[in-house]
Amino acid sequence: xDLSRHIAQKFSELSSPLSDAALDKIASILVRxxxxxxTLYLKEGEVSKYIGYVxxxxxxxxxxxxxxxxxxxxxxxxxxxxxxxxxxxxQPTHLMIEALENSVVYGLPHDELLELAAEHYExxxxxxxxxxxxxxxxxxxxxxxxxxxxxxxYRRLLREHxxxxxxxxxxxxxxxxxxxxxxxxxxxxxxx
Amino acid sequence: xDLSRHIAQKFSELSSPLSDAALDKIASILVRxxxxxxTLYLKEGEVSKYIGYVxxxxxxxxxxxxxxxxxxxxxxxxxxxxxxxxxxxxQPTHLMIEALENSVVYGLPHDELLELAAEHYExxxxxxxxxxxxxxxxxxxxxxxxxxxxxxxYRRLLREHxxxxxxxxxxxxxxxxxxxxxxxxxxxxxxx
DNA sequence: CCTTGCTTTTGATACAAGTCAAGACGTATA
DNA sequence: TATACGTCTTGACTTGTATCAAAAGCAAGG
Numbered sequence: 001x002d003l004s005r006h007i008a009q010k011f012s013e014l015s016s017p018l019s020d021a022a023l024d025k026i027a028s029i030l031v032r033x034x035x036x037x038x039t040l041y042l043k044e045g046e047v048s049k050y051i052g053y054v055x056x057x058x059x060x061x062x063x064x065x066x067x068x069x070x071x072x073x074x075x076x077x078x079x080x081x082x083x084x085x086x087x088x089x090x091q092p093t094h095l096m097i098e099a100l101e102n103s104v105v106y107g108l109p110h111d112e113l114l115e116l117a118a119e120h121y122e123x124x125x126x127x128x129x130x131x132x133x134x135x136x137x138x139x140x141x142x143x144x145x146x147x148x149x150x151x152x153x154y155r156r157l158l159r160e161h162x163x164x165x166x167x168x169x170x171x172x173x174x175x176x177x178x179x180x181x182x183x184x185x186x187x188x189x190x191x192x
Numbered sequence: 193x194d195l196s197r198h199i200a201q202k203f204s205e206l207s208s209p210l211s212d213a214a215l216d217k218i219a220s221i222l223v224r225x226x227x228x229x230x231t232l233y234l235k236e237g238e239v240s241k242y243i244g245y246v247x248x249x250x251x252x253x254x255x256x257x258x259x260x261x262x263x264x265x266x267x268x269x270x271x272x273x274x275x276x277x278x279x280x281x282x283q284p285t286h287l288m289i290e291a292l293e294n295s296v297v298y299g300l301p302h303d304e305l306l307e308l309a310a311e312h313y314e315x316x317x318x319x320x321x322x323x324x325x326x327x328x329x330x331x332x333x334x335x336x337x338x339x340x341x342x343x344x345x346y347r348r349l350l351r352e353h354x355x356x357x358x359x360x361x362x363x364x365x366x367x368x369x370x371x372x373x374x375x376x377x378x379x380x381x382x383x384x
Numbered sequence: 385c386c387t388t389g390c391t392t393t394t395g396a397t398a399c400a401a402g403t404c405a406a407g408a409c410g411t412a413t414a
Numbered sequence: 415t416a417t418a419c420g421t422c423t424t425g426a427c428t429t430g431t432a433t434c435a436a437a438a439g440c441a442a443g444g
Contacts, residue, residue: 065339084327084328084331085328085331088324088327088328089328118313121310121313121316124313124316124320127320128316128319128320128323131320131323131324131327132280132323134327135276135280135323135326135327135330136276136277136280136281138327138330138331138334139276139277139330141334142330142333142334142337145334145338146337146370147257149430149431150430150431151430169391170391170392171391171392178338179431179432180431180432180433181391181392181393182392182393182394182431182432182433183430183431183432184392185392185393185394186393186394186431188392188393189393189394341400341401342400342401343400361421362421362422363421363422371401371402372401372402372403373421373422373423374401374402374403374404374422374423374424375400375401375402376422377422377423377424378401378423378424380422380423381423381424385444386443386444387442387443387444388441388442388443388444389440389441389442390439390440390441390442391438391439391440391441392437392438392439392440393436393437393438393439394435394436394437394438395434395435395436395437396433396434396435396436397432397433397434397435398431398432398433398434399430399431399432399433400429400430400431400432401428401429401430401431402427402428402429402430403426403427403428403429404425404426404427404428405424405425405426405427406423406424406425406426407422407423407424407425408421408422408423408424409420409421409422409423410419410420410421410422411418411419411420411421412417412418412419412420413416413417413418413419414415414416414417414418
């Protein structure tokens with residue numbers, strides 16, 4: 001299918017370009033899922049089977065801590081997402097994935113991916129590169145959250161991902177930015 | 193050399209066990225370096241060539257932000273460390289690595305590692321697994337730093353890595369725990 | 385049009401941690 | 415012994431953000 005081919009290409013964009021054969025292989029294992037607004041793509045306790053690619057819509061990754069709903073990540077159109085610990089170790093997840101809008105996700109299934117990676121080294125390299133990039137991003141995110149004030153964190157999000165601010169509820173943005181909804185409200189008021 | 197074999201095994205411990213042939217290959221590319229106390233294993237602006245393994249001693253990874261010296265990680269005996277962004281992308285690093293004591297490091301060189309990984313799939317898997325584990329740790333660390341108070345962060349370090357508290361200067365421990373030396377001093381006083 | 389229930393804003397207060405400044409302590413040097 | 419220097423501690427004050435509580439805004443249903 002042509003669309004799957006296109007999605008496969010998206011997965012490969014981070015590393016060196018893949019051969020047509022490899023792209024076809026990846027396209028052949030992709031699993032398309034429609035996720036309705038406010039429903040879960042991954043529930044707590046399940047094992048995360050896919051690395052997801054957001055073809056349409058928007059999702060958030062979140063978990064509960066002391067009864068509080070904390071958003072760890074927003075997955076926008078055209079980006080990848082996955083529940084790191086659960087996917088790598090194939091263990092039950094504490095991280096849930098929920099659609100903020102009606103969304104379409106293409107998933108790269110764990111077992112099939114590993115099989116392909118073992119057969120085609122370029123796919124293995126693509127997979128490894130994807131993980132490397134996630135690690136770099138994870139570090140960068142930790143660094144910025146560490147040293148910026150609530151105000152700066154909001155302004156950074158506004159600058160780098162205005163679509164999140166437009167499309168996600170403020171309560172989720174607040175927990176993503178590590179502040180209370182009250183503080184977020186005051187920060188926003190101070191910028192007008 | 194038998195010692196290198198042993199170190200190679202250490203690298204492989206995170207993934208499934210490696211064949212003797214693979215262990216020998218890894219052992220053959222390891223580079224031993226003695227790092228004297230207070231000297232740098234990796235300087236700002238250099239390209240990080242190695243994933244390091246601390247055979248003896250202790251090092252810290254740090255960088256400058258607004259003229260402040262910030263410790264990002266302590267590498268203790270028996271553990272791995274590397275400058276993530278610089279190593280993966282083979283770019284100049286902003287992260288420096290310094291010995292806190294006279295230390296001995298075994299380094300797995302980037303280019304040779306990638307060559308071996310391309311030849312021996314089990315080595316590639318070991319490398320990938322090492323990255324996966326780093327990513328899991330990076331996430332976990334971000335999570336704990338996020339939601340714990342200065343007091344709790346110190347107590348966690350005391351519980352999980354007492355050797356760091358005994359062997360590293362308090363100023364570095366303070367920046368590692370994301371607090372000022374004054375706050376660290378007060379936290380310590382409050383626990384006696 | 386008025387409920388009901390959410391989300392967001394505003395206000396008052398509390399507290400953890402940062403800052404600035406001074407003092408104590410320890411170790412090495414003269 | 416004295417001096418100097420770095421490290422750590424203590425004190426007084428400030429500040430950003432959380433908390434608790436109430437009000438305002440807004441959408442959906444009767």
